[in-house]
Amino acid sequence: MDYLLLQILNGVQLGLLMFLLAAGLTLTFGIMDLVNLAHGSLYMMGAYFAWTLIGLTDSFVLGALLALPATFLLGVLVEAVVMRRLYGRDHLDQVLATFGLILFFNELVRAVWGPAGKSIAVPKFLARTIEILPGVPYPAYRFAIIAVAALVALLLAWLVARTRLGMLIRAGASNRRMIAALGVNIELLFSLVFGLGAVFAGLAGLMAAPIGSVKIGMGDDILILAFVIIVIGGIGSIKGAFIAAMVVGQIDIVGRAFLPDFLKTFMSSAAASSAAPAISQVLVYVVMAGVLVWRPTGLFGQRT
Amino acid sequence: MKTRLFGPATIAALATLGMGSLPTMAQSTIKIGFVSTFSGPQAAIGEDMRRSVELAKEHLGSKMGGKPFEIIYEDDTFKPDVGKQKSEKLVLQDKVNFVTGYIWSNVLLASLKTVTDEGDTILISANAGPSQIAGELCNKNFFSTSWQNDQTPMAMGEYLNAKGVKSLYLMAGNYAAGKDMLAGVKRTFKGEIKGEDLTKWPDQLDFSAELAKIGAAKPDGIFIFYPGAHGVQFVKQWTQAGLNKTVPLYQVFSIDAITLPQLGDLALGTLGAQEWVNDLPNDQNKRFVADFKKKHNTYPSYYGAQSYDAIMLMASAAEALKGDLSNKDKVRAELKKANFKSLRGDFKFNTNQFPIQNFYIQETVKDPAGMMTVKTIATAVKDAKDPYFEKCPMK
Numbered sequence: 001m002d003y004l005l006l007q008i009l010n011g012v013q014l015g016l017l018m019f020l021l022a023a024g025l026t027l028t029f030g031i032m033d034l035v036n037l038a039h040g041s042l043y044m045m046g047a048y049f050a051w052t053l054i055g056l057t058d059s060f061v062l063g064a065l066l067a068l069p070a071t072f073l074l075g076v077l078v079e080a081v082v083m084r085r086l087y088g089r090d091h092l093d094q095v096l097a098t099f100g101l102i103l104f105f106n107e108l109v110r111a112v113w114g115p116a117g118k119s120i121a122v123p124k125f126l127a128r129t130i131e132i133l134p135g136v137p138y139p140a141y142r143f144a145i146i147a148v149a150a151l152v153a154l155l156l157a158w159l160v161a162r163t164r165l166g167m168l169i170r171a172g173a174s175n176r177r178m179i180a181a182l183g184v185n186i187e188l189l190f191s192l193v194f195g196l197g198a199v200f201a202g203l204a205g206l207m208a209a210p211i212g213s214v215k216i217g218m219g220d221d222i223l224i225l226a227f228v229i230i231v232i233g234g235i236g237s238i239k240g241a242f243i244a245a246m247v248v249g250q251i252d253i254v255g256r257a258f259l260p261d262f263l264k265t266f267m268s269s270a271a272a273s274s275a276a277p278a279i280s281q282v283l284v285y286v287v288m289a290g291v292l293v294w295r296p297t298g299l300f301g302q303r304t
Numbered sequence: 305m306k307t308r309l310f311g312p313a314t315i316a317a318l319a320t321l322g323m324g325s326l327p328t329m330a331q332s333t334i335k336i337g338f339v340s341t342f343s344g345p346q347a348a349i350g351e352d353m354r355r356s357v358e359l360a361k362e363h364l365g366s367k368m369g370g371k372p373f374e375i376i377y378e379d380d381t382f383k384p385d386v387g388k389q390k391s392e393k394l395v396l397q398d399k400v401n402f403v404t405g406y407i408w409s410n411v412l413l414a415s416l417k418t419v420t421d422e423g424d425t426i427l428i429s430a431n432a433g434p435s436q437i438a439g440e441l442c443n444k445n446f447f448s449t450s451w452q453n454d455q456t457p458m459a460m461g462e463y464l465n466a467k468g469v470k471s472l473y474l475m476a477g478n479y480a481a482g483k484d485m486l487a488g489v490k491r492t493f494k495g496e497i498k499g500e501d502l503t504k505w506p507d508q509l510d511f512s513a514e515l516a517k518i519g520a521a522k523p524d525g526i527f528i529f530y531p532g533a534h535g536v537q538f539v540k541q542w543t544q545a546g547l548n549k550t551v552p553l554y555q556v557f558s559i560d561a562i563t564l565p566q567l568g569d570l571a572l573g574t575l576g577a578q579e580w581v582n583d584l585p586n587d588q589n590k591r592f593v594a595d596f597k598k599k600h601n602t603y604p605s606y607y608g609a610q611s612y613d614a615i616m617l618m619a620s621a622a623e624a625l626k627g628d629l630s631n632k633d634k635v636r637a638e639l640k641k642a643n644f645k646s647l648r649g650d651f652k653f654n655t656n657q658f659p660i661q662n663f664y665i666q667e668t669v670k671d672p673a674g675m676m677t678v679k680t681i682a683t684a685v686k687d688a689k690d691p692y693f694e695k696c697p698m699k
Contacts, residue, residue: 003520010512106343115347117533119566122544129546137519139544142512211544212509212537213566215345221507256513260501273500277478281504 002136007257008250009132013142015249016149020204021222022229022241023156024197030236031172032190034083035094038101039201039226040219042078046071046202047209047218048109051118060123064206068199075198079191087190106216117215120206145207152203153242160238169193173236174302228284232291234301243299248284255280334373334622334629336615337394339387339405339415342379345506345533348562349407349607350379353430355600356608359592360615368619369627376400380411382506387411388418395423401629403427404614407531407607409434409453409481420445426635428618430611433658434480435487435692442656442696445632447639449613449646450606451579452658452690453481454488456556459663459684460527460577461492464554469524471496472554475514475538476529477505485529485556491691498523509537515545526551530558536566543570559668561605564676571668571676579659580609580648581666581680588645603677609647620644654689656696662686 021043028034049070054063082101086094121127122141129137160166168189171179180186205219212218229248233240259280263272291299338357340350357375366372376398380387387406394400395418403419404427406412412432419427420443427445429437433452437443464472472493476482482502490497498521501514518526526547530538535558542548548570555576564571582593582603592612596604621638622629629635642653651659663685666678 003516006516006519007513010516013512014510110343110347115342115351117345117348117536117566119536119540119568127544129544137546139541139546141544211541213533213540215533216347217344221509253513256501256503256508257517269500273502274478274483277502277504277508 002133005132006136006138007253009138009142009146010257011250011253012246013146013149013249014252015246016146016153017204017208018222018225018229018248019153019242019245020149020200020207021219021226022233022245023153023238024200025226026230026233026236026238026241027169027173027193027197029230031169031176031193032083032087033176034086035091035098036083036197037095037098037223038078038105039197040221040223041102041105042071042075042198042201043205043208043219043222044109044214044217045074045105046198046205047120047214048113048118049074049202050206050209051113051120051214054120060120067206068202071202072195072199074202075195076191078198079194083194084187084190102220109216115216117213119213120209122210141210148203148207152200156200156238165189165192225284228288230298232288232298234295234298236302237298237300240298240300247287251283251287252280255283259283332371334368334371334618334627335398335400335402336373336375336618337391337398337400337403337405338375338377338611339380339390339394339403339411340377341382341407342377344382346382346407346531349532349605352562352605352608353405353407353611355596356592356604356612357615359596359599360612360619363591363595364615364619369622369625371622371627373622378405380406380408382408382411384408384410384414388414391415392418392423395419395425400425402618404430404618405611406430406432408432408479409484410479412437413480416441416443416446424632426632426639428614428639430614431607432481433484433690435484436480438656438658438690439692439695440697442693442698444636444657444698447617447653447657448659449617450610450659451661451663452692453484454491454692455688455690456577456579456663457485457488457527457529458492458691459665459688460554460556461489463575463577463665463682463684464525464527465492465494469495469554471498471523472525472527473498473518473521473523473551474500474527475511476502477508477534478502479505482529489527493527495524506534509534511538511541512545515541515547518551519545519547523551526553528553528555528558530555532562535559535563539563539567539571539574560607560678561603562607564668564678565602568676572670574668575681576666576668576678577663577684578606578666578678579661579663580606581664581678582609583679584648584664586645586647586649589647589649592647603675613644613646613648616644616646617642654693655698656690656693657698658690658693660687660689663688 025039028036050067053066057063126141130140132138229244233244260276340353342350378390406429409432419425428447431450438452474486553574559571620643624638651661664680665682665684667681671677
């Protein structure tokens with residue numbers, strides 16, 4: 001039972017982190033009709049900014065807080081310099097251009113920060129474990145990730161559902177041309193949305209950094225999963241991205257935690273331990289395919 | 305003005321083209337291809353190898369057997385298909401005398417035939433040692449200056465038996481080397497295996513689910529194989545989960561000069577096995593480590609030491625043949641003697657052309673200057689042969 005609870009928490013933590021990444025991706029894809037493969041680069045840049053700023057300020061919290069506006073500015077800059085030229089163009093052009101951006105950012109990081117990975121230490125006050133139940137410890141830092149990401153998710157829900165900006169975002173997701181025709185300053189809106197997406201990606205990157213390391217290409221691996229999430233959730237839907245991220249988080253954990261033992265009940269131990277990672281790797285995609293058969297535009301996608 | 309079709313410049317150009325395609329009488333430069341990972345998350349390993357190779361070049365005075373030599377570095381980008389393409393390019397286009405490097409077993413397996421069979425070129429692995437090449441796929445053109453994958457964990461297993469560790473939980477990446485490593489430790493470790501996880505390679509970097517399983521299984525120790533960036537992630541998460549207080553970590557290829565600068569104190573006191581350690585007390589090793597540290601202000605790793613050895617092994621053959629590498633039978637015969645000063649001390653080649661060598665147990669410590677490093681604390685096994693050589697048809 002304790003063990004099950006731990007694994008569920010692990011799934012929630014992973015899901016929330018993925019949600020932060022997927023939120024920006026679904027916004028840019030849904031509202032701006034832009035396929036941004038370089039979203040993972042913003043995740044990486046957030047972590048590198050945080051590494052530098054934490055080093056300068058000697059405080060994790062301060063450094064992390066300063067890294068967020070830095071990533072926002074970077075997002076706005078990338079939007080103005082590159083993305084603006086890609087709206088209304090073919091998705092293939094966008095894929096090529098943003099793939100180029102990935103290479104650019106990876107090389108930029110190599111030139112500025114060097115090829116070796118960097119490491120961010122867990123802040124002192126979180127470098128311990130919390131007993132969620134007597135005798136069941138859980139890393140405090142992972143709790144902090146859950147708390148911060150949940151808070152940000154709530155903030156985003158409020159922003160989308162209750163503010164003027166949110167109204168424009170929702171309108172943009174369902175009919176882009178119409179809001180442009182209604183005289184909304186679409187350039188500013190796109191700039192803001194892209195910057196916002198960058199902040200979420202940067203936040204996810206810097207929060208993931210102490211668990212792993214800050215390294216070149218750190219966002220590229222995780223980006224595929226983020227795309228799966230926005231496809232399951234329905235492109236443009238924040239709610240969809242949230243639910244899909246939680247589902248994907250749990251599937252990933254179930255695949256890793258319980259599948260090997262389950263397989264061992266009817267196959268040899270060696271075969272099970274080699275088959276389980278392979279199966280859990282495709283499990284997410286099987287779920288995605290299933291959802292798409294049932295609802296071709298995803299769980300909360302706009303019907304066309 | 306009339307355009308002259310065959311001006312003097314054109315004729316000169318044609319002549320030089322023609323010269324290029326003439327069979328070269330005696331090659332003036334020895335060419336070495338070096339395939340490793342120089343970009344992406346694992347680039348730090350490739351960089352360490354490159355630094356060591358450049359140091360070997362410096363120690364040799366840029367000459368082998370009286371001839372200058374050139375090293376062509378190629379980036380496999382951590383992908384088997386790219387590694388194969390780059391190997392192909394080195395053999396067919398650059399026409400190198402030797403191909404070396406190869407961190408990853410899956411990259412090496414993908415590239416092997418291209419180099420050794422189709423290209424009839426000598427390949428010296430400076431790291432990867434997949435079981436297949438030690439056994440049925442062994443090849444007269446393949447040599448190793450590292451080890452066969454199973455061996456290092458086998459040495460660890462022996463040491464854990466002697467230490468009285470009763471049970472282990474095993475973890476590694478799900479690819480050729482990861483499977484060999486776990487097979488290796490299971491070959492020698494006599495205690496109970498409480499659980500075993502092969503994780504998605506290389507994309508899984510979050511080990512929370514597995515660590516929770518380990519916490520529930522309560523083994524006497526964890527054994528891992530997570531090279532480079534993955535090792536950093538695992539060790540950090542192991543300490544964050546509080547398991548460092550209850551379950552000791554035993555590792556191969558995961559805590560080393562590549563990962564220690566990032567791990568710092570977290571790794572203090574952990575034990576690992578290796579065939580080479582920076583404090584092995586032979587003269588060539590002292591010189592290598594001192595010169596490396598002076599240049600780069602960091603310790604070299606076994607990846608670098610094995611790469612240095614690969615270059616020195618080639619140099620020994622070139623020296624014996626006075627720089628004439630045209631007869632491949634002679635080159636292979638010279639290589640097989642292993643007549644060079646290896647950084648790990650002298651070793652012999654087995655019939656499958658993998659080294660017969662010692663393995664040591666190393667502990668993570670701080671050096672007097674406060675830099676993280678590893679030091680030898682015991683010899684785990686002496687003159688070890690890999691468990692596959694009898695399957696190799698070469699005698």
